Amino acid sequence: MKRIHLQVLFILGLTVFLNSCSKLVELIKSEGEKKSVDKTESKLEGSQQGQKEYISTKFGFAFKYDKLILNDKLQGNDVVELKHISGDKAVLSITKPDAWQKNPEDYIKMAYKDSGDKIYLRKEFKLGKFPALLAELTRSVMKIKMRIIELAAVKDGYIYSFVVTMDEKNVDDVRKEFDLVINSFRLLDTKVNIEDVWKEKLPSDFPHDVLPLYAVDEIYWVSGDSLKNSRELTVVYDSKEKQEKIFNHFSSVMSGAEGLVKNGTYSISGTKSGYSININIESFQYIDKRRVRIEISPLKVAR
Numbered sequence: 001m002k003r004i005h006l007q008v009l010f011i012l013g014l015t016v017f018l019n020s021c022s023k024l025v026e027l028i029k030s031e032g033e034k035k036s037v038d039k040t041e042s043k044l045e046g047s048q049q050g051q052k053e054y055i056s057t058k059f060g061f062a063f064k065y066d067k068l069i070l071n072d073k074l075q076g077n078d079v080v081e082l083k084h085i086s087g088d089k090a091v092l093s094i095t096k097p098d099a100w101q102k103n104p105e106d107y108i109k110m111a112y113k114d115s116g117d118k119i120y121l122r123k124e125f126k127l128g129k130f131p132a133l134l135a136e137l138t139r140s141v142m143k144i145k146m147r148i149i150e151l152a153a154v155k156d157g158y159i160y161s162f163v164v165t166m167d168e169k170n171v172d173d174v175r176k177e178f179d180l181v182i183n184s185f186r187l188l189d190t191k192v193n194i195e196d197v198w199k200e201k202l203p204s205d206f207p208h209d210v211l212p213l214y215a216v217d218e219i220y221w222v223s224g225d226s227l228k229n230s231r232e233l234t235v236v237y238d239s240k241e242k243q244e245k246i247f248n249h250f251s252s253v254m255s256g257a258e259g260l261v262k263n264g265t266y267s268i269s270g271t272k273s274g275y276s277i278n279i280n281i282e283s284f285q286y287i288d289k290r291r292v293r294i295e296i297s298p299l300k301v302a303r
Contacts, residue, residue, distance in 0.1 A: 215241035
């Protein structure tokens with residue numbers, strides 16, 4: 001009888017032990033499945049926060065960005081703007097070297113030397129195979145302290161300048177967004193020629209065959225997006241060419257115009273090929289550039 005009692009106790013104990021093992025296995029399995037689900041959700045969340053890459057084969061550059069608003073419909077030498085909701089922004093411009101620079105690399109060598117600003121970083125290096133400069137400084141603009149970061153590089157005779165401006169109060173909150181842009185910026189190996197890119201900033205129906213512009217460095221302002229649908233279109237552009245050469249060019253272009261009028265203040269007006277045209281060439285006293293203002297209107301406005 002005692003032996004039977006011991007056997008019963010043994011069987012009961014074994015049953016409890018096996019049940020415990022079963023629950024332990026289920027618990028381990030459950031935890032494993034939970035971790036697997038967590039990893040999957042984390043992966044999906046990461047993919048939803050993916051960065052975007054902007055590539056411009058026309059201008060020969062690329063960069064990544066995330067939580068910034070991109071605008072690539074700009075005037076002048078500015079090509080792309082990235083703006084934070086705080087108002088801080090980064091602007092990429094592409095320019096020719098100034099007259100005092102023998103070549104574009106002079107900017108890399110001279111920029112931010114003895115500028116009087118508080119310089120945190122000034123480093124000359126190679127961006128891929130292109131000469132480049134990375135600088136960070138603080139500068140007061142309208143009594144507001146601004147943190148400025150510039151990445152400049154030279155490619156195909158042009159200076160690519162990506163300038164970040166942040167209010168010093170916002171630097172800790174917004175900097176990582178702009179660091180992503182600057183750190184990922186690269187120049188493409190394909191050779192670019194942006195001499196005539198300014199034409200894209202004029203209306204598609206601008207009559208280049210009637211009035212070819214000359215020595216355009218930057219389109220400063222255009223009054224409308226269509227000539228045929230407007231009574232008048234005004235185009236203002238800046239040039240580094242001499243005033244006399246610009247005047248001689250337009251004098252030649254307008255030589256067969258009706259009612260041609262030229263005066264000593266570098267102004268030309270007349271009617272040519274169905275267009276009324278007025279041209280004025282202004283020179284600045286302290287800035288080495290000329291500003292050309294053209295007013296052109298079709299004699300018959302399209303309806």
